[in-house]
Amino acid sequence: METTPANRRIRTGLEQDARYSGGQEQHAEKRTDEPPAYGFLNNSFAPKYIPAEPLLKRRETVRDFFKSLTQLKKHYGIRLDDFRSLPYPYNILLARAEAGKAIRKKHRQREVFIIEQDQQISLSVKEGFRRNYSLYYIPVVPVYRLWQQPEHLPTAELLTAVCGYLYAEAGISYYRDEDTYMYYNYEILTEWMDDLEGEDEEEQLLRQKCLSDAEIAGDFIQEKMMNKALRQSLPDKLNAFTPLTPYQHTAVMVAQKALGLWQTFPGANLFEHSSPIEEDEDDYGCNTTIYMHEYISFIGSNTDAVSDTLFEMVENDFNERSYAQEPELRTVFKERQTAYTDKLAYAEQVLDLITDLCTLLYQQP
Known part of the structure; x- marks a missing residue:
């Protein structure tokens, strides 16, 4: 999985402006006689007073x-x-x-x-x-390629069911949905590729093909993920699946982890306990917050000819922001609270699942 450090811009306090006092004309220095050492006896001083709390x-x-x-x-x-x-x-x-x-x-x-x-x-x-500041971007092109190979169809169904769970149940955004951050980035990337001049023609055609493949694969996998029957058949597919290769063994472990989350946390959503946003615009009207749905998302590919450019765009955008939204729980003890339960366990385990899934999809079956 492609990772980038979350470089945050630290806002420092305002420094006091250096001020120049006095006019340009220089006044003659005036000397006075030094007061006698006992002069302080002729003055009275008010004691320093700090009001005490009632x-x-x-x-x-x-x-x-x-x-x-x-x-x-x-x-x-x-x-x-x-x-x-x-x-x-x-x-x-x-x-x-x-x-x-x-x-x-x-x-x-x-x-x-x-x-x-x-x-x-x-x-x-x-x-x-505690988490490392990574981009949790799940590529779907590798899953799409599994669907194009008959010998890998059982694995493709397993991993598509896992992706379907993350999309439909956990609530992870999908780059083919128009109202998402990654859809916007792909749109900008496509426009930039179309307007690019002086680029090697072969290289440009390759990048345009990668963007086209991302669209085709994205629409195909999204249609599969939206099939509720496929998601609900995950337990049966796991029972019927016999892994023969290391890749398939890892795919089974990833699917089992997803099924365990689904059964242990029914109805849970990854963004249920996201940290609150207190201020979202700076003085210039730009976002100051990196939202969770912006660094956790489905994408086309993380290894093709346009992925480096895509990640660079995202990193440059994030470097202009000062705060990253994260899973967070705030409890106020103004009234009686029930005994502690780990309400962040689901989010923590989902991010672990995404890491395992991305690691698997980076490999060849």
Whole structure:
């Protein structure tokens, strides 16, 4: 699978403008006698004053915080020392830090925040999982080629059923659907190829053929994927399939993983727990967010004569953005929450499935 690092543009804070004060005319330097050392006794100074938080507000903050902390402990099933007796605000800060340590989980990123909603202090946990910043692009041309070889038809049916599950059930976008990000990129790529001048004629014909093949294969596989009977026959096809080659053995493992997800998470969608978008345009009206459906998608091919150009277009676009949407879970402990369940497990396993599928499709059967 073609991968690219998600190079993010880091926005730095605004620096203070250097200012020039005074006119161009230079004034003569004026000297004064130095004041006597005891001169400060003739002046009065106002003490530095920082308003203290009202005592009533402080009590409400502590009360709400530890009430929320109790809900967090029950949700994750953890135990913490009682920090109520410590001075404010150290009791709150220390309790939050210890809670963050207690809920750590391997391969997950969890952050604990103190938030205020409706004038009430609560704890909130943001959870994500660690992933390498890759393009999860599933090529369908290799599957189409399997359909053109009679000896590989059983494998083609298995892998098409897997793709159908990812498309119809998991919700992964398809490059032949007009309202998708990859459809737009293929459209731009086609227009660019048509307007290209000075290119070697043979090379240009090859690229145009690759784009045509992507359209033909895409429409053919999409029609197969939309066949609900094919998707639902996956268990029967797995039982009837006898793998003979390493490629076929891997295809069976990929299909079994897809079937397991379908059965374990009925009705689940990959984008159900995507991170919220707080701001989506910069000062120039351009998108600042890389959406999940933009870096997780079906494509034509990842090895043909136009794939490098396609990936370069996508990478250049993504490099202009500052934030990547990811699977994320946010829980606010303002009220009682049910016991913790791993709601990100499905998204994590789907991305693993896509990785295995793309690795298989990169090989020759």
